[in-house]
Amino acid sequence: xxxxxxxxxHQVTQMGQEVILRCVPISNHLYFYWxxxxxxxxxxxLVSFYNNEISEKSEIFDDQFSVERPDGSNFTLKIRSTxxxxxxxxxxxxxxxxxxxxxxxxxxTRLSVL
Amino acid sequence: SQQGxxxxxxxxxxxxxxxxxxxxxKTSINNLQWYRQNSGRGLVHLIxxxxxxxxxxxxxxxxxxxxxxxxxxLLITASRAADTASYFCAxxxxxxxxxxxxxxxxxxxxxxx
Numbered sequence: 512x513x514x515x516x517x518x519x520x521h522q523v524t525q526m527g528q529e530v531i532l533r534c535v536p537i538s539n540h541l542y543f544y545w546x547x548x549x550x551x552x553x554x555x556x557l558v559s560f561y562n563n564e565i566s567e568k569s570e571i572f573d574d575q576f577s578v579e580r581p582d583g584s585n586f587t588l589k590i591r592s593t594x595x596x597x598x599x600x601x602x603x604x605x606x607x608x609x610x611x612x613x614x615x616x617x618x619x620t621r622l623s624v625l
Numbered sequence: 626s627q628q629g630x631x632x633x634x635x636x637x638x639x640x641x642x643x644x645x646x647x648x649x650x651k652t653s654i655n656n657l658q659w660y661r662q663n664s665g666r667g668l669v670h671l672i673x674x675x676x677x678x679x680x681x682x683x684x685x686x687x688x689x690x691x692x693x694x695x696x697x698x699l700l701i702t703a704s705r706a707a708d709t710a711s712y713f714c715a716x717x718x719x720x721x722x723x724x725x726x727x728x729x730x731x732x733x734x735x736x737x738x
Contacts, residue, residue, distance in 0.1 A: 544725060554668065554713065556725030567725060600668060612656060612717065614726060618667035 513537045515617035517603050524593055532588045534603030534610045534618045542606040544614060545578065547571070554561045554602065561585065594625045601606040630729050631714055637735040644701045646732040649694075655717045657690055658726065662711045671699075671712075673737050676719070689725030704736045 516535045536543050557578050559566040560578055564581040577589045586605075590597055600621050602616040631648045633723045638644055650657070660668040674681045674690045674697065681688045681723045687700040703709055715726040 525696075539737075546725070546728075553730045554715075554726075554728040556727065559725050569725065613658070613670050613673055615670065616660075616668040 513615075515603055515605055517601075517617035517620050518619060520618065521621045521623070523625065526595055529607050530590050530593055532590075532601050532603075532622070534617055535584055535585045536586055536603065537615060537617045538584070539540055540605035540607045540615075542566070542593030542608060542614075543578075543580065544604040544606070545566075546589060546602045546604065546616075548602065548619075549596075551600045560621050562596070592599070593622075594615070595624050598622055598624045631732045634730065635733045635735070637655070637737060638704060639737050640704060641684045642704055644704050644708070644736075646695045646712050646734070648699070648700045648729055650697075650714075650727075650729075651695060652716075653719045654692075655719045655724075657688075658713060658715045658717070659686075659695050660686060660713045660728075661695075662713065662731070664710075668713070673702055678699060701734075702716075706736050706738045709736045710732060710734060725727055 518533045536606040542604050543560040546554050556573045558568040558578055579587050589617050599601045602619045603617045606614045630730050636693040654676050658673045659671045661671055662668050672683045672686050672688050676692055684700045690697045711731040713728050717726055717727045718724045720730045
């Protein structure tokens with residue numbers, strides 16, 4: 512069964528460093544998403560991406576964040592200068608536009624900012 | 626309360642019993658979905674119910690939706706130890722486009738063997 516894959520599973524970084532989280536969405540999907548989940552809290556929407564541009568973004572997705580689909584298969588989330596409060600699980604999801612409208616999630620990347 | 630609030634926050638039952646979790650939301654929706662998350666793992670989609678549907682079944686899962694009360698319930702029948710997980714409802718707004726999902730805080734379900 513096709514699945515969304517995310518790498519790495521765990522990323523440790525120093526405060527102020529840049530990180531890139533990688534995702535390979537399901538191959539024929541058209542919409543891509545990033546969410547985050549701070550430990551013990553609910554999953555929060557960050558950004559959606561369609562047709563090579565951002566469709567929607569939340570208040571969390573400030574200038575420190577950017578997304579890119581560099582090569583038609585990968586979908587990346589970059590955090591330019593990480594802060595302690597960026598520590599969270601980051602989930603990628605993809606969706607094939609259609610009547611079911613189900614977003615399929617990857618297993619997540621745990622980001623630890625020290 | 627916030628969009629997509631589940632209750633109870635935690636539920637512990639015996640294996641074989643039924644588990645019921647509730648979710649409330651505030652804005653108009655296109656659909657409502659339930660996801661499961663095992664500890665430290667990703668989100669697994671369970672079931673989707675559209676705003677014009679009132680009830681849906683999938684295996685041991687039964688979901689209801691009451692748009693007049695802006696609420697939904699997830700029933701898991703004949704629970705098993707493997708059902709131990711956190712369960713989240715997530716709503717998709719009616720605005721169309723590539724809307725992100727709005728998740729609730731989740732119900733942590735523990736099935737005692």
